Amino acid sequence: MRSLFTLLVILFSANLLLAQREITEDTGWSLKDRLYVGGGLGMNAGRDFNGYRYFYAQVSPILGYMLTPKLSTGVGLNYTYLNYTDFNVSTSQYGGNPFLRYNITNELFAITEYNFISVDPDFLNDNDKRQVFERFLLGAGYTQRIGARGAVNFVALYDLQFTNTGPFASPWVFRVFFSF
Incomplete structure (x- = not known):
């Protein structure tokens, strides 16, 4: 019980150091x-719907600049690694996403981004030809403040250019990321 309490105190103290930048007109x-700055990390391992074993890892840092107290812009990068261990094949996806964010209230914001990603759509057949896919995303988010500057952000975006011909299964994109 004492170690759990110590862990909670450390985590709470660390969260106080994470800070969301707030600016005024002055x-x-x-x-x-x-x-x-901010971003997210993801990792998963298991079996897909066909029962094949896989490993998945993702990193997605962001860098933003507040133009006004309500409007910010920035860029995000993303890298995803996928390995199918049963076949001994792997692939990487990478890309970027310039964004524009408008804070409606302290908790709610609107966001738009142009997302592009380079993928190898036929990596299971050892084809090294990459394709770049683009998305124009529009959505909204919710910010939960953590301490004086930190925040966890929940975002729902919709791809206005969605077609069933790309690597994306749905026009919806959901994200959770941290900023400070």
């Missing part, structure tokens, strides 16, 4: 005052 134009 904030200076220096990067230190207006820059924010």
